[in-house]
Amino acid sequence: MDNTSSHEIAMVFPGMGPTAYADIERFATEVPSAWRLFAEADEALGYPVLGRFRDTEGDYSEYAQVAFLVTCLALAEWAEREALPAPPGVCAGPSFGGKSAAAYAGSLSFSDAVWMTARLARCVADYFSREHSGLVTHSFVRVQPDVVEEMLGELTARGRIADVACRVDRDFFMITLSADDLPGLEKGIRAAGGLSLYTMRPPMHSPAFSWLRERAEKEVLDELDFAEPRLPVISDHDGSPLTTGEQVRNLLLDGFVKQMHWPGTVEALRAHGVRTVCVAGPDALFSRVPATTKNFTVVPVGPKRPLLAARDS
Known part of the structure; x- marks a missing residue:
């Protein structure tokens, strides 16, 4: 793997699954890249993210979502420094992972990505309290x-x-x-x-949620400026490479109404020349399914890995 070049490596941010506070506590408080980013998230939102995540029930609360985003980005930072031979030349983020990918690729600043994640969580919660509750x-x-x-x-x-x-x-x-x-x-x-x-x-990803897409655009994403990504973001909807800020913006909005298609994303990554994927984040899915493992060398970087590396160093 030492001879692997950037164009052969992709950073992949997983979709969000249920993640407990205990799953990330030590990583978030002991690994420098993590506690620095959590401190920046606290400043961006005006409240202690980890404390509220710990004290709030629900797998997909606003605080759980922000904590997941920050954890993924901190793990990607650690992985580039400690687990990969070269910086990734492309990235992808199936489902929720698109938010992390937008920040990693530089289309959004870290603070804007944190703010967006919190605001979208509120928007989604309010929408489903009124619409499509069944x-x-x-x-x-x-x-x-x-x-x-x-x-x-x-x-x-x-x-x-x-x-x-x-x-x-x-x-x-x-x-x-x-x-x-x-x-x-x-x-x-x-x-x-x-x-x-x-x-x-x-629920998620259905054409029935077109009004939610409209609300998310007007109430949240219209407040943000999306820059040109510093590396291509592969769409998890149709596998197309996204190279403009507007395309990344639309990717996030279309996630409300379009299907996430991981096999198609895998095919697009392969066509891009990717041979190694680093899956950065709490994940029991995308780094393990055959669509991933049969096509790539997989470097899983979850919250325990930096702790184990520190212990063994």
């Missing part, structure tokens, strides 16, 4: 794409919302649908030999 996003594996298409077709034929929110791998899907329709979907998953994993509230 929708969820359900994830499952081991179901073939044609079977998934058939199951969703049966729902949409009855006028029900049933959208692919995320395509994580060939047989790994996340579907946004009504909670009332979930028992029937789960029955179909079992009949197809699949395995249901978890159900997310609030």
Whole structure:
């Protein structure tokens, strides 16, 4: 790996999964790059991010989201210094990871990315308290794409919302649908030999959320200036390389209404010449699925890695 050049390395920021305060506490308070960035986040928001994350319930609270963003960016900084032979020449951020990618690529300053994350979290929470309160996003594996298409077709034929929110791998899907329709979907998953994993509230990535996209633009992103990224950001929607601030801005907004397609992102990274991906952040998904491991040398950098490195040095 010592001969790997920048154009062969991608920094990947994972989508956000449930992350407990205990998962990042030591990293956030003991690793210099982390506690420096958390201090900057505190200043940007006017409150102690870690303290509020510790004291607030909910996997996707405003404070959890900001803490996840800061952790990912601090881990990327550590990885460039300690885990990679050259700076990455491209980056990607599936789903929530797009916020981290926008900051890492320099389209947003760190403080603006923190502010945006907090404000978007409030906007989303308010929206789903008023709209689409019965929708969820359900994830499952081991179901073939044609079977998934058939199951969703049966729902949409009855006028029900049933959208692919995320395509994580060939047989790994996340579907946004009504909670009332979930028992029937789960029955179909079992009949197809699949395995249901978890159900997310609030839901995500559906054309039904066009008004949320509009609100997020008017209430949050219109307040920000997006600069040209210093390195290409690969879209997690269609794999296109984004090289302007406007494109990165639209990527974040389109995340409300467009499907996250990780296999397509992988294909685009490969076409870009990437052979090694560093997945920076708390992650049990993107660094592990076959779509990633069969195509790249994977360098996972989670919150424990800098602590272990310090212990062994």
